Amino acid sequence: MSDDPKLTAQRRDSLGSSVSRRMRKAGQIPGSIYGHKQEAISFAVSADDLNPIIASGHKVVDFEIDGSVDKALIQDVQWNTFSTYVQHVDLLRVDANERVSTSVEIVVRGISPGVLAGGILEQIHHELPIECPVIRLPEQIVIRVTDLKMGGAIHVSDIPLPTDCTTTLPPEEVVVHVVEPRKAPEPDENEIASSAEPEVVGAKEEDSEE
Amino acid sequence: MALMPKRVKHRKSQRGRIKGNATRGNTLAFGDWGLQSLEPGTITGKTIEACRIAAMQYIRGEGKLYIRVFPHKPVTARPLETRMGKGKGEPDRWVAVVKPGTVLFEIAGASHDAARDCFARVAHKLPMKVRLLQRTHGTH
Numbered sequence: 208m209s210d211d212p213k214l215t216a217q218r219r220d221s222l223g224s225s226v227s228r229r230m231r232k233a234g235q236i237p238g239s240i241y242g243h244k245q246e247a248i249s250f251a252v253s254a255d256d257l258n259p260i261i262a263s264g265h266k267v268v269d270f271e272i273d274g275s276v277d278k279a280l281i282q283d284v285q286w287n288t289f290s291t292y293v294q295h296v297d298l299l300r301v302d303a304n305e306r307v308s309t310s311v312e313i314v315v316r317g318i319s320p321g322v323l324a325g326g327i328l329e330q331i332h333h334e335l336p337i338e339c340p341v342i343r344l345p346e347q348i349v350i351r352v353t354d355l356k357m358g359g360a361i362h363v364s365d366i367p368l369p370t371d372c373t374t375t376l377p378p379e380e381v382v383v384h385v386v387e388p389r390k391a392p393e394p395d396e397n398e399i400a401s402s403a404e405p406e407v408v409g410a411k412e413e414d415s416e417e
Numbered sequence: 418m419a420l421m422p423k424r425v426k427h428r429k430s431q432r433g434r435i436k437g438n439a440t441r442g443n444t445l446a447f448g449d450w451g452l453q454s455l456e457p458g459t460i461t462g463k464t465i466e467a468c469r470i471a472a473m474q475y476i477r478g479e480g481k482l483y484i485r486v487f488p489h490k491p492v493t494a495r496p497l498e499t500r501m502g503k504g505k506g507e508p509d510r511w512v513a514v515v516k517p518g519t520v521l522f523e524i525a526g527a528s529h530d531a532a533r534d535c536f537a538r539v540a541h542k543l544p545m546k547v548r549l550l551q552r553t554h555g556t557h
Contacts (some may be wrong), residue, residue: 288438288439288440288443288517288518289443289453289455289517289518290443290444290550322526325478327478327479327480327481327525327526328525328526329481329525329526330449330525333552388477388478388479404428404508405421405422405423405424405425406423406424406425407424407425407426407427407428408424408425408426409426
């Protein structure tokens with residue numbers, strides 16, 4: 208039995224923005240599933256079923272439609288402007304041992320000694336693009352910063368990835384670092400005087416032509 | 418000093434209308450906390466600078482502030498006590514055009530209480546309703 212959550216959907220034949228809007232009002236979320244060179248299917252799924260799965264960080268679901276169950280990767284989730292509800296979901300058909308490319312959330316845990324010394328913990332990347340088999344896809348990647356001192360950094364190469372997982376980011380890329388707080392530079396008097404009005408592109412050429 | 422572009426293609430621009438919600442720049446990109454606009458409007462360079470100063474005085478050394486808007490648009494004004502006509506006024510200030518949903522500021526490396534209090538000070542200076550955004554699991 209798979210650990211992946213089950214998502215049951217109904218096939219939908221009526222497409223378009225107005226139908227989708229009415230569907231969302233009725234508590235359904237429109238979506239589509241594609242991949243494996245099979246036909247793309249438009250479906251509707253209950254918001255009460257889908258939202259907990261998205262909130263839990265699961266990327267792979269057991270997708271049931273018309274009585275058949277497929278493994279599917281949550282490929283894309285569209286939110287409304289204020290990120291209050293899901294507008295549409297894209298699923299990709301996958302096999303259990305197939306390698307997929309997706310992004311996994313990076314979660315920073317612990318209190319860094321550098322922060323206690325007055326530094327600022329800056330997280331450069333909040334998601335890590337990874338490529339791995341579907342069955343090994345992690346929900347999140349946890350980075351512990353309990354040993355991170357002032358000026359120290361955790362690079363992509365320092366992140367422990369599950370077996371068979373690779374990332375497309377270069378290994379020397381900084382993910383999290385602790386930096387000293389910087390003071391804002393004082394504005395230069397000459398700069399203030401010279402920048403009362405911005406330079407107009409092509410203004411001199413026009414004057415010379417005249 | 419107030420923000421403004423270094424180089425522009427035209428000194429003056431037409432007023433325009435702010436229609437619809439933000440479809441870009443409406444999610445957290447850098448920090449863990451953000452201030453999101455709930456109404457359309459414009460923010461002047463002076464206001465952005467005032468917000469920056471208010472925020473920096475509060476989070477001093479505790480977090481990093483990101484400003485996500487820039488005043489690209491010139492607004493012209495007529496001199497006081499002048500008659501109508503004689504052409505368009507001269508550039509008076511620079512404003513950032515803000516649609517509902519635009520993330521205006523972000524803070525990284527600060528606690529929830531610090532970010533909330535800091536953005537409350539910033540919100541007092543802004544000409545529109547805003548809300549606090551938090552980077553959470555399962556959203557974007």
